Amino acid sequence: MRAYHGTSTAIVAADEFRLLPPAQTGKLQEAGRKKRLDCVFATPDEGLARIYAGRAARRFGGHPVVLVVSLPERDTELDPGSRDGATVLVAPGAWIVERRAR
Numbered sequence: 161m162r163a164y165h166g167t168s169t170a171i172v173a174a175d176e177f178r179l180l181p182p183a184q185t186g187k188l189q190e191a192g193r194k195k196r197l198d199c200v201f202a203t204p205d206e207g208l209a210r211i212y213a214g215r216a217a218r219r220f221g222g223h224p225v226v227l228v229v230s231l232p233e234r235d236t237e238l239d240p241g242s243r244d245g246a247t248v249l250v251a252p253g254a255w256i257v258e259r260r261a262r
Contacts, residue, residue, distance in 0.1 A: 161231045162257070163202035163249055166212030170222030172256070179229055179254040189216050199250040201239065202229050208246055225261060229254035 165179060171187050172179065182188040183197040189212065203209055206226060213224035231251045239248040 161233045161236055161249070163204050163229055163231055163254075164206045164209035165200065165202045165227045165229050165254065166209035166214070166216060167225055167227060168213065168216035168220045168222040169225055170220040171216060172225070172227065174259075177256050179227065179256055181253065187220070189219060195241075196239075196250060199252060200229075200254050202231055202249045202251070202254060204247055204249070223261070225259055227256050228258035228260065230257050 167189070171185075171189075179200050181198050181200050182193075188197070209226045210224070213226050216222075217224040231249060231254050236249050236251040239250045242248040
């Protein structure tokens with residue numbers, strides 16, 4: 161399943177090919193998040209991913225980047241905490257397919 165993940169170049173190195181959850185990397189965009197630390201978040205909405213990329217760059221530095229990711233279909237689910245009509249997907253990890261500047 162293909163989706164988008166907004167992040168910063170300070171979080172994901174240019175040579176990384178796999179997106180891992182905060183429980184493994186220690187990098188968490190949302191300071192107050194305590195749940196689902198074993199998952200990566202993505203969305204089919206590239207515009208929403210761009211918003212998250214801007215937030216990540218403000219929090220961690222670097223430049224905003226939107227990653228096109230491939231999620232494992234068998235292990236991907238809709239995040240029940242999604243708000244405001246946003247579609248947010250969670251998975252144990254993802255493969256980075258492409259990088260797009262914000």
